[in-house]
Amino acid sequence: MQISDLPYPDPGVPDARSGPRFLFWLGRNQLRGQLRSLAWGLLHFASVAGLPYGVGYAVQAVVDGSGSRLAAAGGLIVLLGAGIALGDTMLHRTAVTNWITAAARVQQLLARKAAALGSALTRRVAAGEVVAVSTGDVEKIGWFVEAQSRFLAAAVTVVLATVGLVVYQPALGVVVAIGMPVLALAVLPLLPRATRRADRQREKAGRATELASDTVAGLRVLRGIGGEELFLDRYRRASQEVREAAVHSARMWALISAVQVLLPGLLLIAVVWYGVHLAREGRIAVGDLVTVYSAIMTLAYPLRHFEEIAQAYSFSRPSAQRAARVLALDRGTRAGEGGAREAAGVPTGDLYDPATGLLAPSGLLTAVVCGDPDAAGRLADRLGGHAPMDDDGPAQPSVLLGGVALDELSLEEARTAVLVQDKDPVLLSGTLAELFDVPASGAVGPREALAAAECGDVLDALSQACVDEDPMRARVTERGRSLSGGQRQRLALARSLVTDPEVLVLDEPTSAVDSHTEARIARGLRTLRRGRTTVVFTSSPLLLDRADRVVFVREGRVAAAGEHRKLVRGEPLYRAVVTRETGEEALVRPAVQGPEEDSDIDIEETA
Structure with a gap:
């Protein structure tokens, strides 16, 4: 795989059982690139080791006064120099290719996992951790994958050069052979502490990133309540903790580097001292002493790669662990195997959740009242096929659509069958036409969806900034920042209506609009989705009154079901959630106001 061939047609199925397993899987899947890097690395390091x-x-030859041998030595040095230059150039080229392709593979895997999990990703993993994994962690993982082949080439060169010294000059070669393992292994006792400090630094840096991400996401709210200084102070403290951890980690790595410089120097002194003694006795020639001396000097270069691979592994292991944790997440399929059922088309019928007892009859508008927004979000995810997972598989039974478990559907089939609009949907930048360029049945056009979602004022606002008369060519800024919260919410609702799925699940789709607009949206939603299954999580009386069926979920189970007005009269707890009454007021109200008085109330008009 070359850089020009990216992205991968298929990045593969990663081994996400642990960080080290994930790193091994990455290296194994780049075997061809690793072998090329190893070959060029051997040429480079062998030429460096042969230069002495x-x-x-x-x-x-100069000592002996032999011109022919001097010329031969010059030719050998030129040849070795060419090998050093060519090997170094191609080693750098292949190493960078391995780094970039490994990082690209990880990014593709993360992007695929984010697409598979959708909005459930940030509910199961902190947003800051996702940012850290997809940016800094990807580079560190690529660094270790790339360093493997260079380290192996350096290790082979050190072994071969040491053996060559023993054969070339046994008296000094034995000293080098004894000293080289000590040099290579001397830093091992320091690595556990260096790794722990590196892990602590990564952990604190991840927390600081999460804090920064959360602060940016809630900046408007912070400004509204005057909390910028509070969060800024928290980030300052987190940043200082990262700095202190980085200094502690750098001190340990500086000690390791010092050891890598000190020990080769001591070995060099010992060899020179012993070599001079042997030369005085006439047991070795001057050229032999120069050769051994130069060999030790040059072997210090490949030995540095022992430190680099240790450092790369220490930094990449926690990064790989975080990446593996994200990649191990599953949308809720049994044993992580989506699409086990033989493809037989998208199922239709009633939507039923065995865990809560929630039933959404086919073709009807069902409103669900939870009272707890977080519980509503989790239940909405379940209805979309994202069941919460434990170590042994799904923590709860799968939701059924027409009697078929969503866990048994492939991801494409599940998303075609059930579309879940999150409470905070995202609008991408581009024209309005591009925003509505989504997979759809074709039965609902953008203009119909915009009308049903009451987006007339949104079109007017966008048209003012558009020179073209066609509002569909108006541009939406990133995340729709130029629009109000209610306008963004209505555009997202219109986009969901355009897809026209078999089952549409909406989580608080009108929480940011006024009551009059909400009433019109309720009418438009009911009309446009007639004959289609629609589930709306809401506590708004305007939407509840338009629903064919209302389900009240309390403490994870269906507590009541029926028409909105009947539930208001007969279920005090339901009435307390919908009307925002206290428990005592909800219990007293039926005795004061009877069904006859309440039955004529038009909720839409009073709103």
Whole structure:
């Protein structure tokens, strides 16, 4: 795989059982690139390690006064220099390719997982952690994958050069052979502490990123309540903790680097001292001493890769662990296997949740009242096929559509069958026509959906900034920042209506609009979705009064079901949630006001 071939047609199925397993899987899937990098690395390091032999041969030729051997030594040095230059250039090229392609594979896997989980991702993983994994962690993972082949080439070179010294000059080669393992393994006792400090730094940096992400997401609210300074102070403290952890980690790595410099120096001193003693006794030639001396000097270069691979692993392991944790998330299929059922088209029929007892009859508008917004969001996710998971699989039984478990559908079938609009839907930048360019049945056009969602004022606002008379060519800014909260909400609702799914689940679709607009949206939604199954999570009387059926969910189970007005009269707890009454007021009210008085109340008009 070359950089020009990116993105991958299929990034593969990762081994997300642990961080080390994920790193091994990445390296194994780039075997061809790793082998190329290894080959060029061997050429480069072998040329570097062979250079001392050429220098020593040249020195001995000068001592012996042999011009032919000096010329041969010069030719050897030129050849080794060419090998160093070519090997270094191609090693850098292949290493960077391995780094970028590994990072791209991880990013594609994360993007695919985010698309599969949808809005459930940020409910199961902190937004800051997702940002950290998809940015800094991806680079660190790519660094370790790329460093593997260079480390292996350096290790092979060190072994071969050491063996060569033993064969070339046994008296000094034995000293080098004893010293090299000590140099390579001397830092191992320091690595656990360095790894712990690196992990602590990554943990604190991840928390700081999460805090910054949450602060930016809630900036408008913070400004409204004057909380900017409070959160800024929290971020300052978190940033200082990251700085202190980074300093502690850097001190340990500085110690490791010092050891990597000190020990080769001590070995060099020992070899030179012993070599000079042997040269005085006439047991070795001057050229041999120069060769061994130069070999130790050059072997310090590949030895540095031992430190680099340790550092790369220490930094990438927690990053890979976080990436594996995200990639291991599943939308709720049994044993993580979506699409186990033989494809037989998108199922139709009643939508039923065995865990809560919630039933949404086919073709009807069902309103669900939970009282707890978080519980409503989790239940909406379940209805979309995103069941909460535990270690052994789904924590609760799957939702059924027409008697078919959504867990048994492939992701494409499940999303075609059931569309869930989150409480805070996102609008991407682009023209209005591009916003509505979504998978759809074709039965509902954008203009019909815009009319049903009461987007007339939204079109007017967008048209003012558009030179074209066609409002569908008006541009929507990123996340619709130029629009109000209610306008963004209505555009998102219109986009969901255009898709025209078999089952549409809406979580508080009108929470940011006024009551008059909400009443018109309720009429438009009921008309446009006639004959289609629609589930609306809301506590608004205007929407509840338009629903064919209302379901009251309390403490995770269906507590009551029926028409809105009957539930208001007969269920005190339901009335308390819908009318915002206290429990005592809800219990007293039936004794004061009878059904006859309440039956003529038009909720839409009073609103």
